[in-house]
Amino acid sequence: MSRQVRRGTAPELCLRRLLFARGLRYRVDAPLPGMPRRRADVLFTRRRVAVFIDGCFWHSCPVHGTVPRSNRDWWVAKLDKNMARDRETDTYLSANGWTVLRFWEHEDMELAADVVERVVRKPESGIGLPVEADP
Template identity: 65%
Template sequence: MSRQLSKDTRAELAVRRLLHAAGLRYRVEYPVPGMARRRIDVAFTGAKVAVLIDGCFWHGCPQHATQPKANAQWWRDKLARNMARDRETTEHLIAEGWTVLRFWEHEAPEDVAVRVGAAVERRRAERAKGRKA
């Protein structure tokens, strides 16, 4: 497991390149406010948009998840804890006022970047509107 990338995965890099090319600036591996040892893959701190790109195996993708046969119970428990931690992190961020966008590693980076860009622009417009009122 130590050889598995936990950050800067191929999917993350592809999405980040597209976001940067679109003129969006963000923070990478941003700490989840109020939660130790948790990170946001791509964070737009001003707009409070958290982008998390989950690996299919590690986070239980409904389409691509597999169950190892060796040490099966240990792996089931491990993957279940990962998914529970994902839910807890999402709920915490939402409670803190963040928009949370979760994507699977198999999703097309172009589609992800478009959806992220739209969410960031929407949040920025909401914040600007709130300041004017």
């Protein structure tokens, strides 16, 4: 697992390029405030928007998620823990006034960029609500 790409995956790079081209500036692989050892793929600190691009395997995508046959019980526990950590992160950030945006790696990053731009450029009143894009 130590050899797995943690950041800079193709979907992340695509989304970042699209956001940058739209004039948005952000932090990359940034630590989450108040949550040690947790990071957002893209973070808009002033607007309090955290963006995550979830891998289908590691975050158990309902469409593409799989579980290895070898050592199945360990993998099921590991992937369940990943999903629980994601929900805990979402809950914590939302409770502290952040908007959480999650996209699957297989989603159209152009559409994801539309959602992110709309949320980041929205007036302050709507910040703090979790938002998920359609698969």
